[in-house]
Amino acid sequence: MALVVCLPVYANALELTGYLSAEGSLFIDEPLYTGQEQNAGSGAGQVEFYHELESGSSFTATVFARADSADNERSHADLREFNFLYLGDGWELRTGVGKVFWGVTEFSHLVDIVNQSDGVESIDGEEKLGQPMLHLSVPADIGTFDFFILPGFRERTFPGEKGRLRYPLVVDTSNATYENADEECHIDFAVRYSHTIGDWDIGLSHFSGTGRDPQLRYKETIGVAPVLVPHYIQIQQSGVDLQLMAGDFIWKLEAIHRSWDGDSYTAADIGFEYFFYGVFDSGADIGTIVEYLYDDRGRDAETPYNNDITLGLRLALNDVDSTELLTGLVQDLDTSARAVVVEGSRRFGDSIRSTLEAGAFLDAPETDPLYGFRNDSYLKLEAAWYF
Amino acid sequence: MKQIFAAILIGGLFFTSSAVLAETPEEKGLAIATEADLRDKGFGDNTANLMMILRNRHGQESKREIRTKTLEVEGDGDKSLSIFDTPRDVKGTAFLTFTHKVGDDDQWLYLPALKRVKRISSRNKSGSFMGSEFAYEDIASQEIEKYTYKWIEDSKLDGKDVFVTEQYPVDKANSGYTRIRSWLDKAEYRVWKTEFYDRKKTLLKTLTFFDYKQYAGKHWRPGAMEIVNHQNGKSTRLEFSEYKFKTGLADEDFNNNSLKRAK
Numbered sequence: 001m002a003l004v005v006c007l008p009v010y011a012n013a014l015e016l017t018g019y020l021s022a023e024g025s026l027f028i029d030e031p032l033y034t035g036q037e038q039n040a041g042s043g044a045g046q047v048e049f050y051h052e053l054e055s056g057s058s059f060t061a062t063v064f065a066r067a068d069s070a071d072n073e074r075s076h077a078d079l080r081e082f083n084f085l086y087l088g089d090g091w092e093l094r095t096g097v098g099k100v101f102w103g104v105t106e107f108s109h110l111v112d113i114v115n116q117s118d119g120v121e122s123i124d125g126e127e128k129l130g131q132p133m134l135h136l137s138v139p140a141d142i143g144t145f146d147f148f149i150l151p152g153f154r155e156r157t158f159p160g161e162k163g164r165l166r167y168p169l170v171v172d173t174s175n176a177t178y179e180n181a182d183e184e185c186h187i188d189f190a191v192r193y194s195h196t197i198g199d200w201d202i203g204l205s206h207f208s209g210t211g212r213d214p215q216l217r218y219k220e221t222i223g224v225a226p227v228l229v230p231h232y233i234q235i236q237q238s239g240v241d242l243q244l245m246a247g248d249f250i251w252k253l254e255a256i257h258r259s260w261d262g263d264s265y266t267a268a269d270i271g272f273e274y275f276f277y278g279v280f281d282s283g284a285d286i287g288t289i290v291e292y293l294y295d296d297r298g299r300d301a302e303t304p305y306n307n308d309i310t311l312g313l314r315l316a317l318n319d320v321d322s323t324e325l326l327t328g329l330v331q332d333l334d335t336s337a338r339a340v341v342v343e344g345s346r347r348f349g350d351s352i353r354s355t356l357e358a359g360a361f362l363d364a365p366e367t368d369p370l371y372g373f374r375n376d377s378y379l380k381l382e383a384a385w386y387f
Numbered sequence: 388m389k390q391i392f393a394a395i396l397i398g399g400l401f402f403t404s405s406a407v408l409a410e411t412p413e414e415k416g417l418a419i420a421t422e423a424d425l426r427d428k429g430f431g432d433n434t435a436n437l438m439m440i441l442r443n444r445h446g447q448e449s450k451r452e453i454r455t456k457t458l459e460v461e462g463d464g465d466k467s468l469s470i471f472d473t474p475r476d477v478k479g480t481a482f483l484t485f486t487h488k489v490g491d492d493d494q495w496l497y498l499p500a501l502k503r504v505k506r507i508s509s510r511n512k513s514g515s516f517m518g519s520e521f522a523y524e525d526i527a528s529q530e531i532e533k534y535t536y537k538w539i540e541d542s543k544l545d546g547k548d549v550f551v552t553e554q555y556p557v558d559k560a561n562s563g564y565t566r567i568r569s570w571l572d573k574a575e576y577r578v579w580k581t582e583f584y585d586r587k588k589t590l591l592k593t594l595t596f597f598d599y600k601q602y603a604g605k606h607w608r609p610g611a612m613e614i615v616n617h618q619n620g621k622s623t624r625l626e627f628s629e630y631k632f633k634t635g636l637a638d639e640d641f642n643n644n645s646l647k648r649a650k
Contacts, residue, residue: 015650017475017478019475019476050650052650056648058648058650085648087648090639092644092648099502100502101501101502101503101504126501137644139639139642139643139644144642144643144644194643196493196506196643201506243506245491245493245506245508247508247510248508248510250506250508275508275510275511277510277511277513277514278513278514278563283514283515285511285514318514318515318518319518320441320443320449320518321518322474322476322477322517322518347474347476350449350450350473350474350475351474351475351476353476384476386474386475386476386478387475
């Protein structure tokens with residue numbers, strides 16, 4: 001009897017959610033590089049365990065895994081989250097592996113630096129790896145202050161030899177090198193201030209530590225195919241993001257200045273979103289996005305976005321199945337290089353969501369990082385069951 | 388007489404005399420809306436669970452589960468947080484809204500997969516809320532200042548003595564309506580029926596309220612609401628449960644951090 005009485009009673013949230021998905025990728029053209037497979041099929045899943053205490057503090061664990069028929073590097077698992085959120089009086093502290101997002105623009109995420117990109121999951125950099133962190137957040141009347149201590153570095157993932165959408169040379173992720181002797185144990189720091197004043201949203205941030213995007217260094221070994229070896233350097237990066245709500249327009253700006261031993265650069269993404277509501281005499285909305293991407297390294301930039309204009313169109317039918325059509329175009333203003341992506345998705349029944357995506361990389365000159373993708377125009381179908 | 392006494396007790400003498408002796412239909416319409424607002428003042432905060440049932444013209448149903456939290460703000464519109472539990476693919480998606488008496492509301496959307504808070508335009512008043520027949524402006528906090536008013540007549544609805552009033556959106560450019568006609572009972576100033584007329588001035592939707600219950604000895608809330616779109620034959624029913632008042636919510640439960648924490 002006493003035992004029963006002593007058991008703690010949790011009358012609160014204890015949740016297990018997630019999804020299982022199947023995906024097929026078809027490529028129209030033959031692969032360019034030896035070892036690459038033509039098409040690929042894969043299965044993935046994510047499980048999130050969430051438990052909230054009476055006080056509002058909570059524990060979250062999220063595990064993601066994928067098995068890919070073609071690319072060994074894409075068959076991988078990652079602990080996306082494993083953290084405890086302590087809710088204080090006027091502050092909160094998240095300890096463990098977590099994920100944060102900074103910024104306002106749609107086509108590039110310059111200021112968003114805390115989490116490493118999961119390069120095998122998406123080419124747009126929007127999928128992230130879990131990052132060990134101590135994250136203190138203090139919302140105040142004059143804005144929110146966020147402080148990060150980031151012990152432990154996550155290396156970027158890259159497609160393997162058999163995968164499509166990769167560089168001509170394979171990135172040898174098992175032999176990454178570091179500028180700092182602490183290598184992946186270097187402790188990074190970040191701080192962010194954000195505030196909303198009327199129609200303005202302001203964000204200021206600074207990061208000090210191991211840069212998330214590596215330099216890819218050519219390495220030749222006798223008897224073996226040459227590879228690219230990721231080299232991670234120490235950087236200082238200051239960022240600003242601004243957003244202005246102006247009626248049907250939302251104006252956006254993200255800019256960073258990054259410096260390291262002996263060099264620096266500045267990059268920016270500036271643009272707007274404009275909305276048309278209730279188009280075609282229906283409940284459908286169209287959102288348009290126009291952004292200009294700039295990088296003062298010009299053609300030396302590792303990113304293909306150094307002087308590019310981007311156009312996005314999002315059609316949402318606002319129907320029961322949440323049908324959506326997204327199109328994106330990136331046009332290089334120096335060359336004829338352009339990338340186009342079209343993505344349609346809708347829900348089937350209560351818990352299945354299906355997405356059909358097509359992408360093409362057109363007219364990239366040899367000097368453009370997208371040149372390596374010229375034969376990788378693709379069609380991808382995904383179906384995910386949510387539980 | 389009884390009504391007048393009740394109004395005096397709740398609303399104060401000055402206000403009541405203006406409500407009763409209002410001369411123009413516009414003044415009387417505003418007085419009724421003001422009295423209805425006054426009777427719900429002081430709710431502080433509340434939470435509720437919501438089942439949204441979408442029905443197409445063939446009777447096929449689709450359900451969404453939403454939890455809501457609302458905070459009354461002194462001198463401005465309410466703050467509210469809505470969290471989606473189903474459909475599963477949007478689970479954890481949350482809306483944070485700061486309603487303003489004058490000007491555009493502020494609205495943020497939390498996308499759990501990206502951990503991203505996106506500020507969104509609140510101009511889309513006439514847009515469908517999650518594929519339902521409710522527009523954003525139907526579910527937003529109804530602030531007095533967002534409309535002008537007119538009393539039409541005193542009438543009877545299902546045996547209840549009612550005021551029939553009309554309201555007209557101040558933000559004509561973005562509202563989907565030219566007029567909204569409501570039936571309020573004289574006893575408690577609860578809305579039982581509302582008709583929405585579109586920009587072409589034709590009847591678009593009828594909203595009906597059911598099973599009112601009184602909470603904290605003062606605040607009346609419907610157990611269900613059903614809206615029928617006469618033009619497309621679709622309807623949406625909202626069923627409320629677990630209404631709780633004065634749960635101790637405060638400003639810090641309605642900021643970007645709490646939006647990110649919403650589960």
